[in-house]
Amino acid sequence: MEFLVIHGLNALLYSSVLFLIAGGLSLIYGVMRIINLAHGNLYAIGAFVTAWTIGTASAAGAPNAVLLLLLPTGAIVAAAVGAILEPTLLRPFYKRPEEYQLLVTFGLLMVLEDLIHLVWGPNPLSAGRVYENFGSITIGGARYPAYNLAVIAVGIIAALFLWAFIYRTRFGIVLRATSQNMRMASALGVNVNRIYIQAFTIGCFMAGLGGAIVVPGQSAVLGMGVDALILSFVVVVIGGLGSLEGAFAGALIVGLVREAGVALFPEVELAVLYLIAAIVLFVRPAGLFGRA
């Protein structure tokens, strides 16, 4: 029973973070039809910024409440980076063949990866104090870190908030209209450039938030960006690109499978995920919720 509770919650934790990253990727694709290969690095930036601010603050003796308030800094910086990147590096490529888009975001991936190295050095950063300060709770006979439950909560809230945002607000309607028919939306007076930069910023914010909330529990390390990119790719393959429900479902599945893998066969965890992704690609290429 304890085994199930712990691993089940771990799976949900993992899914929460994955949902944020993959959801951001999917949102950007859904609206703009581009995939930013450097998306994982925005998650990494979120992690490093948060780890650094919290680490510095807690070394300076800041109280718990302040540390908590500093958590979202990573997400905000990631969003800012996104807001700068879209008009400068991505917009020139919308009209060019897709290979160039991939090439430029790949170059961006390399640049951001090394920039993180340049700014924060080669060693992992952590925001462990926040994690410890949360303590642990007893659930179903097992002691479980309370912070992890907070992360799961953040994931669920983010999902609900996003859903409401996209399906219940005026901005969301404009977003959906632009994603379905950019030309038509533009002809109706929508400022497509502004929508694009907003959508991109939101997507980056989500990725950064994923990094920000994960970093008290695990350190920010170099290379986490590419790992996140690949995992979120598996999520959107399974769930369907461009769909928020798909990112949600895909994140849950990947979280569960990975946790099962980690608990039972650590070596082949990644390979099993790929096997599932490959099967989904064969059987239902658009993903569970994707529109082809």
Add this chain to the structure above:
Amino acid sequence: MNLLSTRALAKSFGENRAVNSVDFVVRQGEVLSLIGSNGAGKTTLVNLVSGLYRPDSGSIVFEERDVTRQSSYERIKAGIARSFQLVNLFDQLSCLDNVALSVFSREGKTLNFATLASRDSAVWEEAQGVLRQFGLDSKAAIPAGAISHGERKLLDVAVAYALRPKLLFLDEPTSGVSTREKAPIMDIVSAIVRAGRITVVIIEHDMDIVFRYSERIVVMHQGAILADGTPDEIRRNDEVTTTLIGTHVTGEPAIESENHAGR
């Protein structure tokens, strides 16, 4: 004899019944025009027959063989070819290359990776000949992306023609082309298909072209066949003129009805 016949062919996109239980027949050797307002289902029907779409129900028989389950590759090998409404060409390759590829493919030579393409003079001569028939031989060395729109429409037809098909579908071969270029294009196409005795189905919106170049006209409306007959029969068919008058057909009826209203 019926070269192609469909029975109760149907295809829906969500709620929209694009092709609604259509029995469509094409006879050997004829030049047939498929007309109808936008959304009538003409392109969908062609897409179904050429293999781009899978039908929801119904069957397609070509040369007395059921091809409903066959892939587009198999149908092309069987002798069905098509051109595209929105021009589909190999833009970075020369016009000659574009046509030569059809010839290479038809001859089953496209898997040869150990011989030089330039050495197969038979293919290149044939490709050059096709370009000449279509009046494009001066553009042989020019990339397909760099010629004029009218020339691209002709090349699109030439690429399909070079497959030496038995049944050729031309999807709006003159769309986007200026009025005075339309007739010359159709003259060329019509002369070539008659000389080659190819059965042709043309989707067209321009009624002048339709009445001038076809032997038989099939009218579609809202996914079904509305009328089927010679140009004269169709011209005299009231139902057809009423249904089609909503979109522009020729200049005259619109003016007449305006006059009626003004009076």
Add this chain to the structure above:
Amino acid sequence: MQKHRSLLRTLAWAVPVAIALTAAPHVVGPFQTLTLLYGLVFGIAVLGFNLLLGYTGLLSFGHSAYFGAGAYTVAFMVKYFKIASMELFLAGSVLVSVIISLLFGVVCVRYTKIFFGILTLALSQVLWSLAFKFFWVTGGTDGLRIPTPSLLGAPPGADKMEFLTFQYYYYVLAIFTVCVIVMWVIVHSPFGKALQAIRDNETRAEFIGIRIRRYRLIAFVVSGAFAGVAGALWAPLNGLATPDVLVWTFSGEIVFMAVLGGFNSFIGPIVGAVAFTYLKTYAVGFTVYWQLLLGTVLVVLVLALPKGIMGMVELLVAKVRRPR
């Protein structure tokens, strides 16, 4: 007449280059020769890579998988079978890289563009993680040693440097030449034309009777085989096979080499590979932030000079001709 003119034009630069390459070990020092050697080896890999990108329109971010497969095959043949013959190394590597690229290709060629790119990246990362995790087989990060092999039955001499910069250099040069000729024939064959058709318009290619998935798979496997050959040739040169040869950053370098040289031309990839090898050798001494430099240059290239070095050369040649 046209054909003769273009042949003469090609010979005009090809002959001096061939002479230079043949004379190199006798004219320049061992360090230079080694750098050139690495350049030729990567040239074979990028040549194969560009069959996919330049000619078929598929951008693979996971070519390190096939290169690495070639390298590790050599390492395994040494460690587990005590083999030392370069010819057997090459045969084994081609076989293994063909099998792996076939397996990966079957999945990847069902998709294009973005999905294809990420799938290739992801699959190569799987291979990398396997090399990492199964360290008792692959030697993990310590890697596996590869001693100098015998060439055509002749054992290498005692002086490793002498061997590498002379016998091995000419061996590699010969294989490089064969690879260039083979690839040249492939891209100028009807199959090569069909690939370009698929690149330009897959719908139209489909509708003139080309089964695009099949053709893409063949191109994928050929491309993987070239990378495998390169990996096999690289292994004795480097002396060590580590997971670094499978990691995504190395795939990125392959992409970079093609873009640098110009992926729209036949020799662009080779030029890019050689240029990159020289650049890297000198730049790595300057900075540890190699990825940053590479990434920035890639972005600048794609923004401003998408046709790479060969594109620039074409422009210059056109300018020189124009006053006539």
